[in-house]
Every structure is written in C-alpha cells, then in structure tokens.
Amino acid sequence: MADLPIEKLKTTFNTIHAEIEKVVIGQRPVVEQVLTGILCQANVLLESYPGLGKTLLVRTLAEVMDLKFTRIQCTPDLMPSDIIGTEVIEESSGKRHFKFQEGPVFTNILLADEINRATPKTQAALLEAMQEKQVTVANETHKLDEPFFVLATQNPIEQEGTYPLPEAQTDRFLLKVKVDYPEYNDEVSIVQQYTRGEQAGQVRKILGKNSVIALQRFTRQVPIANDLIKFTVNIVTETRKNKQYIEYGASPRASIGLVLAAKARAIMNGRAHVSEEDIRVMAIPILRHRIILNFEAERQGLSTDDVIVNMLKKLKA
C-alpha cells in the first residue's frame, strides 16, 4: 500500500463501485458518500424510504472490503444491552462465572435500521459506542474492533411512535445521505435482475481490513491549502450569519467534518490534494442535518439542500 501510486486509487474505487453495481444498481452517489464516512472513520446517517436496498448496499460494501457486517433492527423495546452486550452466567468445571457476551456492536460495519424507533436510552448507548469506540459493561471496558463504522438509518415517513434523534445527536454523524428512488432505467434493471430467479453476481474482495485502515490513515494525511481551509470555515460561518432562512447554523464540528470529507473525496479520485470542487460537493451532505431552517424558509418551501446550494453560489474560495 505504501508504494501504491495515488492515481491508481481512483481505479481501485471504481472497481469497488463496479463490484457493488453487480448487486446494487444505481445509487453510486450513496456508495461514494458511505465510502467517505468509512475513510474518515466517521459515522453516517442514511435517510431513506423503505425498500431502496440500504441493507443490501451496506452488506455488499462490507463484502467487497472484507469487513464484518451486522444489522440491528431498532424497535421501541430494544434495550442497550441488546446492542452492546451483556454478562451471562456460564458454568464450566462445576463452577459458575460471568462471561461477557458481545453484542452486535462488536463488528466492523453496523447497520442500525430505523434508529429513530429505538428509545433515547438505547440511542444513547449506540451513540456512546460510536463516539468512544468501546463499551463498558460491569465496570469492564471492551474495545471495539477497527475499523468500526455505524450506518444509522431513519425513515422519513412513519413518524408515529418514533423518537427522532435530537439535533445535538445528529451532529455526531459526519454525513446525512439521502437515498432517493432509482432512475427509471435503473429500476427496470433491478426488476429484471431480481425477478429472474438467478442469484446476483458474486462480488470479489477488493480491499482487506488492513488496507482500509491504511486508507483511513492516508485520508487524514491528504494536504489542503490554507485558503481552502478558510473557504470551508467561511461556508460554515455563513450558515450562522444567514438569518434569512437559517434559524441555527452549523458548529465547528461541521468545519472539521467538511475538511475530512473533502480529503476523502480527493483520495477516492486519486488526488494527493484537496480541490475547491471537493469542498463544494461535500458541503451538502455535511451540512444538511446540521442546520435548522426558520419559518421563512418553510413558508417558501425551501429544503436545507436548496438553502445550502444558494449559499454556495454566493461564496468563492
């Protein structure tokens, strides 16, 4: 990996996309953004309607990267111990002792489906594991395996009986990825593929666990020009100054996240430097869940994406 030319990384990631597209048709931007989260060692929030292939996508990604994958379906009766694990009594040689049984969080890629259905206590347990990369049970700390990545999903419909994540908690997710319905032609291909009775193509392992860890390290090392850092901070501070449509702007965590995400995009495109385009492209998924629109924006029917796009048009590096 140390001798790998940077330009060839673009080919590597294109190969990853090609492998995933054997199973998941379309959704390339979603895959790119999820890969960004993995490279930045951060967690991603997926907002998606049911039946758009989120689980399939993440499972395929885990296979391609040779990472362990676990899925949790969040329900209102899900307990924290169901996620992080618990101590169970085990008997051996006539003696009983407590043994820690690892929960589903002990994995590399964790898909927490419909996190907004879990109770706040369970959400907090998961978020703590995400943040600390370790869990503490019965005064004993257990480190999670590296790399560890959480993909939490939220269903924008079915809000009855849910516990939406508060803004302070959604801020901990690097990106909010919106999974849209596929294009017409893509949906035709999906229907053809999954109604034929044949199994989807086998995906090859492209990267190993150590390669993923190395790429995560290299991502943080990607250099960025000082004026681009200032441009990033300008974008985030503009969300606080723009009182026309924004009630609450993004925090400095957004500035850090945006720079990291831009670095990840640079490395995925086989570049050893961050460009202005990287920052502009990543600004939308980084900021969309960190700003709260005011009544004026809602009255005009503007979404957070619309406000961010308008704001980016006015700013120059």
Place this chain on the structure above:
Amino acid sequence: MSTVDFKKVIQEIEAVRNAIILTFVLLDTAFVFLAGYAILILFNFYPILAFIPALYYFISEAYKRITTKTLRDIEEKYPALREKLRTAADTADQENFMVLRLRLEVINLVRTVAMSSLIDLKKIAITVGKILGIAFIIIGISSYNIQIIDLKAAISNADLLGTLRDKLLRGHIPDSLLNSDVKSINENSAINDLANQQRLRKLLAQEQLEANLPEDIFKGTDKTFEETLSKKKRIYIRNYFSKVRYLE
C-alpha cells in the same frame, strides 16, 4: 525531497516571481518619474524633484504587488499546477506520505514551467512605449522651451520671505531692523538700546521691591533666620523672590 529542500524550491519560485514584479514596478516608476519631470519642466520648477513621487510610487507599489500576489498567479498560467502548488507550499512544514507524494508531483510539474513565460511581453511593450512617448515629450518641451508658468521666477520676484517678515514683524520692530541681515542687526545700536532698556527695567523693579522690604530683614541674629521673622515678613520675602524669579 526533504522539507528544507522543498522550502528552498518554493522560495526560489517566489524570488523569481518577485523579481518579475519588481521589474514591472521599476518600469512603471520610470514612467511616473518622467511624467513628473515633464510636468515640472512645464512649470519650470526644479524638475529633479520628480524623483520624490517616483520613489514613493516604487516603494508603495512594490510592497502592494508583492504582498497581494500569490502562487495562484503561477497556477493560473499552468492549469496542471492548479491547487497543487499552493497546497504543497502551505504544507511545506508537514512530513507524511501524502504530502511527500504531492511534493514529488509538484516538483515534476514545476520542472516543465519556464519562468520566462510569467513575463507579460505585451505589458512590457506598452510600458516601454509609454516611457518612450513621455521621453519624446520632454525632449520637445526642452527644445522649444515650452512653459505654462515660470514658477521659479514668480517665486523669486514675489519675495515671499520678505512679505512674510513684513506681515509678522512690522510695527513691532523698527523698519531699519526689518530688512537688515544678522550681522548688521547685532551691530545696530537700536538692538543694544533695547537690551539695555530691558535690563534697566529689571534692575529698577528689583530696587523697588527691596525698598519695600523691612530693614531688619538683613540683620543677623543668633537664631535661625526663619525663627526671628514674623509671618508677615516671611510672606514679603516669599513674594520678593517670586517676583525676582519672574523678572529673570
């Protein structure tokens, strides 16, 4: 390539860029000097003074252009270097795998850059043309002795210093002294008379003060001077010395 070596490369690039900027500023300064020279010879007023605005222009413009120009100007001329050169320059202090890769890429690209391509020949031609034009104008003005106003003559005829002297001092000192030089003023008895008069006035004032003091003020006693004096006398003495100090 080490951090030190790469910093030298960046410094060299910036030095060449600054040299090009200074060359352009020098040419513009020459034009400013010649333009000032032309204006001053039109008004016949010490043409060499044109170097003052030219010097100011050179210093201020050189400082402004060098501090505002960035490596972006080089990147604009070479799209292959876009964002890479200034990123490498900004991270010259860092040492890691990705930074070294970028540095290597930038070095390979910079080798293909001809620094002479940064010189704007069109701009040089225009500036040289303006300098030649103004030079010919100066030659024409000097040859045909064209003047709008002869400021030098106007100033010397107006005797501005004399006028100023008249306005400030007339009525306060004799006219004979108003137009005299320093040596004759010192020898002039009127000035000496004035000095004598002032001295006499001071002496008179001092004598009058002393005449008003009580007689026993100067008598010696075996006690300290202040113990023998009444309060009234002490006040007299204090006022006397105050006035003497004032006269001096």
